[in-house]
Amino acid sequence: MARTAPLSRRFYRRDAVTVARALLGQRLVRVCHGGRVAGIIVETEAYLGVADKAAHTCNGRRTPRNKSMWGDGGHAYVYFTYGLHHCANIVAGRAGDPVAVLLRALEPVEGLDIMYTRRTGARRDRDLCSGPAKLAKALAIDRELDGLDLTGDAAMYVERARRRPVPADQIIAAPRIGIDYAGVWAHRRLRFYLRDNPYISRR
DNA sequence: CCCGTGATTTAT
DNA sequence: TAAATCACGGGG
Numbered sequence: 214m215a216r217t218a219p220l221s222r223r224f225y226r227r228d229a230v231t232v233a234r235a236l237l238g239q240r241l242v243r244v245c246h247g248g249r250v251a252g253i254i255v256e257t258e259a260y261l262g263v264a265d266k267a268a269h270t271c272n273g274r275r276t277p278r279n280k281s282m283w284g285d286g287g288h289a290y291v292y293f294t295y296g297l298h299h300c301a302n303i304v305a306g307r308a309g310d311p312v313a314v315l316l317r318a319l320e321p322v323e324g325l326d327i328m329y330t331r332r333t334g335a336r337r338d339r340d341l342c343s344g345p346a347k348l349a350k351a352l353a354i355d356r357e358l359d360g361l362d363l364t365g366d367a368a369m370y371v372e373r374a375r376r377r378p379v380p381a382d383q384i385i386a387a388p389r390i391g392i393d394y395a396g397v398w399a400h401r402r403l404r405f406y407l408r409d410n411p412y413i414s415r416r
Numbered sequence: 417c418c419c420g421t422g423a424t425t426t427a428t
Numbered sequence: 429t430a431a432a433t434c435a436c437g438g439g440g
Contacts, residue, residue: 258435267435278424296421298436315435334438346436391435415437 219363219370225286225305229259229312232286232305233405234384240374241319243352248327250352252319252342253374256406256413258389260302262312267395270311281360282311289369291349291359298346301354303363303371317390317404319348320412328352344414383408390414 220239225232234257242251260268269279269292281290282304290302290313302313319342321328328341328351335341342348349355354369363370386402393399406413 260435269435274425276425292435293423294434295436296423296434298421298434300435302435317435344437389435394434 217372217374219366220287220373222285222287222364225303225364226307227286227305229261229305229314230403232303233257233259233314233403234381235378236303236314236316236371237384237405237407238375238379240322240372241316241348241352241369242323242372243354243369245353245368247331247353248324250321250324250327251372252321252323252348252352254316254318254371255320255410256316256318256404258315258317258405259305259403260313260315261403262306262310265395266398267389267392268311268313279311282313284308284360287362287364289358289361289363291354291356293356299349299355300345301349301352301358315345316348317345318343318406318413319351320410321351339411343412347414379407 236254236257239254240251263273270282285308286305288304290304293299301316304313306312321341332341332351341351385406385408387404389404
């Protein structure tokens with residue numbers, strides 16, 4: 214697998230929708246003592262800061278948990294939910310603008326054997342990373358990575374797997390998942406995934 | 417459909 | 429201090 218530099222600060226310091234679309238087709242890499250695993254990002258969701266009722270930072274909320282979202286673009290925001298799941302986001306925009314992109318699904322491309330050991334019960338490659346908590350588990354992402362700078366060559370980063378963005382006609386925009394409480398924001402098409410890709414999350 | 421699970425947040 | 433909430437997943 215060809216090595217490329219992590220995506221730059223400039224890449225992430227844009228609005229969350231742009232980053233959510235631009236991340237599609239890029240490669241998320243996780244390195245730890247368990248080994249190196251990676252997957253192509255095939256599904257994302259944008260969370261639009263203080264105005265977005267579905268965002269953890271709606272109405273300007275600033276809590277210990279969402280601290281990373283308030284920081285500069287290109288850092289991880291990892292949180293724990295439902296008593297057993299982690300979800301991984303990448304902060305977009307600039308410090309003080311709490312927008313982020315939730316990573317919802319990957320197409321596994323490297324270290325699948327390691328992923329299977331972490332995702333007991335997964336029967337097919339499609340089961341490994343087809344959901345935000347599944348990919349967090351497969352890549353051993355937990356709160357220890359919260360706040361990590363993804364533009365450094367660190368324990369996790371995104372590599373450019375393609376030079377040009379995925380063409381717009383290959384990206385489906387749909388309502389976000391699991392935020393029915395968010396009123397009109399529940400209808401906004403802020404979920405993005407690759408058309409016809411078999412590795413996106415179910416539902 | 418239903419529910420486990422526990423950190424986090426918000427309400428008292 | 430207590431209660432409600434929750435950007436989910438797996439099993440019927």
